[in-house]
Amino acid sequence: MAHRDGYNLYEGKETLALANMLHLAGPVMGDADAYDRMLHAFVSWIRQKATTDELYSAVTALKSSVQKQQFADYLEILEYCRPVADEHAAENASKGHRDELDPAIPSLYCLATTFGQPLGKFRLVHDVSKVIDRNTTGLHTVHLLPNPARSDEFMKPFMGAIEFADSKDHPQLQVADWAAGATRHWAQQMVGGGGDQFSRELEPVARPWLIDCIWPAPVEG
Numbered sequence: 001m002a003h004r005d006g007y008n009l010y011e012g013k014e015t016l017a018l019a020n021m022l023h024l025a026g027p028v029m030g031d032a033d034a035y036d037r038m039l040h041a042f043v044s045w046i047r048q049k050a051t052t053d054e055l056y057s058a059v060t061a062l063k064s065s066v067q068k069q070q071f072a073d074y075l076e077i078l079e080y081c082r083p084v085a086d087e088h089a090a091e092n093a094s095k096g097h098r099d100e101l102d103p104a105i106p107s108l109y110c111l112a113t114t115f116g117q118p119l120g121k122f123r124l125v126h127d128v129s130k131v132i133d134r135n136t137t138g139l140h141t142v143h144l145l146p147n148p149a150r151s152d153e154f155m156k157p158f159m160g161a162i163e164f165a166d167s168k169d170h171p172q173l174q175v176a177d178w179a180a181g182a183t184r185h186w187a188q189q190m191v192g193g194g195g196d197q198f199s200r201e202l203e204p205v206a207r208p209w210l211i212d213c214i215w216p217a218p219v220e221g
Contacts, residue, residue, distance in 0.1 A: 001080065001081050001084050004084075008151070010148065010149040011149075011151075018077075021074065022074070025071055025074075026038075026062070029066050029067070029068060029071040030062045030063070030065040030066040030071070030075075031062070031065035034058070034061050034062040034065045035062055037058050037061065037062075038058040038059055038061070038062045040058075041054055041055045041057075041058035041059075042055060042058075045085075045089070048092055048093070051089075052082070052085050052086055052089045055085065056079070056082060056085070059075065059078050059079060060079075062075065063075045063076070063079075099131050099134060099135055102131050104129065104131050104132055105131065105132070105135050105138075105139070108126075108132060108139070109139060109142065109158065110211055111211055112124060112139075112158050112159050112160045113156045113157075113158065113159055114211045115159070115160075116156075116157075116158075116159025116160060119159075120159070121159055121160060121161075122159065122160045122161075123160060123161045123163060124160040124161065124162050124163065125163050125164075125165050125170055125172065125173065126162060126163070126164055126165070127164070127165070127166075127167060127173060128164045128165075128166070129164065132162065132164075133164065136162055139158045139162070140158055142155045142156075142157070142158055143155055143156060143157040143158070179206075179209055182202060182205070182206050183206040183209055183210065185199060185202065186199045186202045186203055186206040186207075187206075190203075
């Protein structure tokens with residue numbers, strides 16, 4: 001919606017500030033369960049398992065649980081986006097943009113470009129993925145597109161060829177699955193309030209594996 005008005009939310013990091021504000025204040029200023037239901041409704045909506053009406057019912061329920069008008073006003077930003085959500089839902093239903101918001105694509109891009117800096121071009125062996133398979137051509141031509149966060153730059157080249165394989169045939173994929181599971185365990189424990197002894201001991205091993213992750217920024221002051 002901001003983009004249509006000619007405003008770049010990425011340029012001054014307003015998008016990060018807004019995401020952090022909603023993440024930190026949502027379960028405190030409003031009902032925590034209502035906030036959690038809104039997040040689940042959004043994920044279900046993106047995956048076409050919930051309607052736009054169901055998504056905005058969850059937004060309305062969260063807004064109704066808020067006691068302070070100032071934060072309720074912030075949530076109205078989401079309500080103002082309803083026309084854009086309706087358009088996206090229609091496009092999604094027509095399969096015109098079925099993978100547009102799937103996190104697998106930007107995550108793989110970030111991994112490949114980060115590892116590509118010291119390694120150069122390489123061959124990437126990946127678990128079988130319909131989403132990535134559908135977007136292989138886009139990943140290999142992404143360097144032709146302008147960077148949406150930096151209008152004066154183009155995207156970096158993907159750096160690698162993609163090959164799909166079964167983990168039964170590639171021990172490296174089994175190790176990658178273990179590393180992903182260990183990192184997920186540590187992150188979930190940390191988000192939940194510090195975690196158990198095992199997750200704390202896992203942190204120095206797991207944390208260096210994270211690349212360009214989306215993560216709540218620490219609160220200062």
